[in-house]
Amino acid sequence: MKVIEILGYKRANLGKAESKKLRTAAHVPGVLYGGTEQVHFHMPMVFLRDLVYTPYAHFVDLNMEGAIYRCILQEMQFHPVSEMMLHVDFLQIFDHKKIKMQIPTAFVGKAIGVTKGGVLSKKQRKLTIAAYPKDMPSMVHIDVSDLDLGQIVRVFQIPIENYIILASPNTPVASIEIPRALRSAASKEEKKGKQ
Structure with a gap:
């Protein structure tokens, strides 16, 4: 399975107003699940292009300030009219746990x-x-x-x-x-x- 590396930035401030600011700056807020704790982050929308607009399945190495999480794209929400990416969820994967894709x-x-x-x-x-x-x-x-x-x-x-x-x-x-x-x-x- 091909692996794509994507850069993410941890979020200090959560909430609707902060998410709106991120989207205005062409960033997508997201959450990484599956590990010991949820990690809230954001990334430029352009970084997701190779992952979302492809017929192929990929693993993702999510690089957040030097910490790399192997994960898969779990869910993505788009605006119903503008098709803008609103939110992204990743699921952290581990060698000893089965996953669904x-x-x-x-x-x-x-x-x-x-x-x-x-x-x-x-x-x-x-x-x-x-x-x-x-x-x-x-x-x-x-x-x-x-x-x-x-x-x-x-x-x-x-x-x-x-x-x-x-x-x-x-x-x-x-x-x-x-x-x-x-x-x-x-x-x-x-x-x-x-x-």
């Missing part, structure tokens, strides 16, 4: 159904994974090579290594959709065969 899916191989004119439909772009930090994958790779027209790959069919997928085993992850044109051509052939 949303991990992106990557579909590999060329499906048989696609070569016949079908369309690969990606039903789950991310899956929630539980694992120890050392076992957390950066991507869940799903082989779709054997999928034919109308077939579906489900969670229970994904080979896993040292982690658990927190979804119903029957949850569809990808399928090969049959386009309308292909379906109508098949029904015409079927009708011809019956005549």
